Amino acid sequence: MRAIKAWKWTLPLAIFAVVVAFLYVGLSRDPREVPSPLIGKPAPQFSLAQLHEPAKTLGSADMKGRVWLLNVWASWCVSCRVEHPLLLELGKAKIVPIVGLNYKDKTPEGKAWLAEHGDPYTVSIVDADGRVGIDWGVYGVPETFVVDKQGVIRYKQIGPVTAEALERKILPLIRELERS
Amino acid sequence: MTVRRFVATLLLVASAASAQPATDLAFDQRIRKLEEQLRCLVCQNQTLADSGAGLADDLRREVRTLAMSGKSDDEIRAFLVARYGDFILYDPPVKPRTWLLWFGPFALLVAGGVIWMVIVRRRRDGGGDDSPSGLLGSDAKARARAWLDEEPPGV
Numbered sequence: 576m577r578a579i580k581a582w583k584w585t586l587p588l589a590i591f592a593v594v595v596a597f598l599y600v601g602l603s604r605d606p607r608e609v610p611s612p613l614i615g616k617p618a619p620q621f622s623l624a625q626l627h628e629p630a631k632t633l634g635s636a637d638m639k640g641r642v643w644l645l646n647v648w649a650s651w652c653v654s655c656r657v658e659h660p661l662l663l664e665l666g667k668a669k670i671v672p673i674v675g676l677n678y679k680d681k682t683p684e685g686k687a688w689l690a691e692h693g694d695p696y697t698v699s700i701v702d703a704d705g706r707v708g709i710d711w712g713v714y715g716v717p718e719t720f721v722v723d724k725q726g727v728i729r730y731k732q733i734g735p736v737t738a739e740a741l742e743r744k745i746l747p748l749i750r751e752l753e754r755s
Numbered sequence: 756m757t758v759r760r761f762v763a764t765l766l767l768v769a770s771a772a773s774a775q776p777a778t779d780l781a782f783d784q785r786i787r788k789l790e791e792q793l794r795c796l797v798c799q800n801q802t803l804a805d806s807g808a809g810l811a812d813d814l815r816r817e818v819r820t821l822a823m824s825g826k827s828d829d830e831i832r833a834f835l836v837a838r839y840g841d842f843i844l845y846d847p848p849v850k851p852r853t854w855l856l857w858f859g860p861f862a863l864l865v866a867g868g869v870i871w872m873v874i875v876r877r878r879r880d881g882g883g884d885d886s887p888s889g890l891l892g893s894d895a896k897a898r899a900r901a902w903l904d905e906e907p908p909g910v
Contacts, residue, residue, distance in 0.1 A: 606799065607799075609796060609840060609842045610840060611839075612836070612837060612838070612839070612841075613837075679809065704813070705809075705810070705813045706813075706817075708813075709813060709814065709817055709838060710838060711838070712838040712839050713810075714796035714797060714810055714839065715796075715797065
């Protein structure tokens with residue numbers, strides 16, 4: 576009967592440990608961050624008019640062979656202002672081309688916003704109705720994608736790019752992708 | 756005559772007007788049903804049908820467009836899952852990653868049932884020092900038995 580005595584306290588303890596482990600992992604996750612199924616998949620095809628030169632378009636094919644960032648932004652997006660200084664710095668450093676997807680915005684307002692806050696983008700393209708955004712699985716702005724030379728999405732930042740995300744994930748990933 | 760013709764015209768117009776929307780109604784119901792199975796990613800606990808978020812508007816429009824181009828419900832769901840992941844479905848698909856989610860509660864139920872049965876069986880057999888009969892030592896039990904078997908005193 577000694578075995579049962581041992582069970583009596585080890586079993587509840589084991590259950591408690593499992594519950595604690597689940598809660599520890601579960602509660603530390605951000606439920607707003609829905610992992611994208613697009614990571615590791617080819618970036619969606621698109622061809623959109625450029626914000627500053629509407630007669631010109633930019634398509635996914637134009638970016639083949641380069642590591643690049645797609646940053647989804649809008650003039651109405653409040654948290655875009657949070658990441659903007661970092662993007663400006665990144666743009667100035669000319670590490671990678673940053674394509675801005677001006678998402679569900681009005682062109683004059685988008686242009687005015689860039690004029691006011693600075694323009695970190697190599698080029699911005701206009702997704703006025705959000706149709707291309709759907710293909711990229713955009714559900715909140717800002718979002719940032721890292722695309723490799725083969726045109727495969729390698730990383731998605733949901734919400735503003737933080738200094739930590741940039742230093743720990745995005746920049747090392749870009750360096751790694753540039754080498755390959 | 757003119758009255759009859761007027762009524763006839765009226766009936767004709769009414770039937771023509773109701774014939775077209777009948778198919779539209781079925782289509783609308785199908786879309787509505789589909790939207791109720793899809794999650795709005797912005798306000799997570801609302802369906803696409805209920806949500807007022809901008810993205811929900813866009814996705815509803817997309818669902819409608821896809822349906823009008825002849826896509827089946829499954830194809831439309833697959834289209835959205837490819838972009839937003841399984842999270843967009845209120846009913847997560849059964850696959851190795853979701854086995855715990857789908858079968859975990861039943862596994863717990865079975866485990867609980869087994870433990871319960873073991874305890875019940877042990878108590879019934881009177882064995883084990885955690886059973887009620889085990890609370891008393893064999894000496895105490897014998898004394899209790901003796902008291903119970905005695906004639907009631909002072910009768």
